[in-house]
Amino acid sequence: MIRAAIVGLGWWGKTLVESLEAGSSEMRFVAGATRTVTQDVQDFARAHGFALRASYEELLADPSVDAVVLATPHSTHAGQILAAAKAVKHVFCEKPLALSRADAEAAVTAAQRAGVTLALGYNRRLHPAMTDLRDRIESGSLGTIMHLEGTMCFPNALALKATQWRAHRNETPCGGLTPMGVHTIDALIDLFGEVDEVYCMSFRRAVQIDADDTTSILFRMKAGMSAYLGTMTATAGNYRIQVYGSQGWIRINGMTHIAGASSEERRSRLFGECTFQPIKGPAQTWQAEAYDVSRAVLEAFARAAQGGPPFVIPPGQMIHGAAVTEAIVRSAASGKAEKVL
Incomplete structure (x- = not known):
């Protein structure tokens, strides 16, 4: 079971959390962080049984978090992935991975060197x-x-x-x-x-x-x-x-x-x-x-992070995209x- 933290609780971050609300044997959300904490965000976190943390850095320092799920602005993805890899956390990143090949290569390389799974949210695949x-x-x-x-x-x-x-x-x-x-x-x-x-x-x-x-x-x-x-x-x-x-x-x-x-x-x-x-x-x-x-895509990520089949999108295809x-x-x-x- 992968214990995940949701990063970004706009409408799509909430949708990702809701996809597992019926229960999953592969993954559950245990924490979250977002830039703007409103009463609505607090109520959502409480209803879904996870704690809000003050910052992304606090999530990465938490030993009870195995992975982060990024539903954040595109330009922040590469830096957030590098930080997660340094903290040895698996990463599920919403698409697009990055807006440049260089940033995508840096993110993929960091994850590979840290030995963590990097997954990308092209769920339609x-x-x-x-x-x-x-x-x-x-x-x-x-x-x-x-x-x-x-x-x-x-x-x-x-x-x-x-x-x-x-x-x-x-x-x-x-x-x-x-x-x-x-x-x-x-x-x-x-x-x-x-x-x-x-x-x-x-x-x-x-x-x-x-x-x-x-x-x-x-x-x-x-x-x-x-x-x-x-x-x-x-x-x-x-x-x-x-x-x-x-x-x-x-x-x-x-x-x-x-x-x-x-x-x-x-x-x-x-x-x-x-x-x-x-x-x-x-x-x-x-x-x-x-x-x-x-x-389906979150559970595919969780299985890969637990040593199961590799994630469905190979790193080379992430970079090429x-x-x-x-x-x-x-x-x-x-x-x-x-x-x-």
Whole structure:
């Protein structure tokens, strides 16, 4: 049993805690810390049976804490991971791991040298619908893969205040890239390997804060296929991933994390109708199962931390994902296609 501390008790940190509230044989939350301690935060901690500590440093010094779960601003991740590794604590980090390859490499290296598990919160990778898609691609049933297309949208940026960290360009460059789009980038890396080159256009159309809300990205994979990702942060929620092969296409529809949605919906209702259309014959359509991906990814982390199977995302893929994010931001600034370094 991994005794974990939650770091950051905004709406997503609370969602992670709630994913284990029914009880888990792998992990439980025993402590927490957050920048702003409100009455609501105090009530939440009390209801979920863990103690609030005054600082992250206090959590790291606590021998009763085996691991930290980071639900904190992106720019703080690398430094927090380095500190946890120094304290010999396992780390589950919400995505993205870092905003640069250098920071991601430093975090991964620190964890490896300390002998602790580092896990990353790309929870959609664990959903059975993604396992089915991966199996179809690997079996060759889709034929030669030509292209992947993804769209992720939510209206959340319409309600953001300029004082919130997610409203700052240095934390959320290219609009929906870091809150949503990196999930599709992780799927690209998982399904097809490394990204060679990216081209990004990103701008603001509707939101009142100084942030982009409309972002389009083209990818060329080293394996030869192409991909497209679109994110919008000021429209109705939507998730779609579609893979095109020479024997047909498969599409998975679903939902993103909408502000105000229930915790159960945010965790278990991310995938919906799935369709396979072969080049000949009728389409096959089915409904993805309700599956708590937040619980699944935390328990996968806990098993790895206890000496079980390695975490599902290899360290090299964590670093490459950060390098792709960095190249996308660079392309949006340069207006040119950029190699992933």
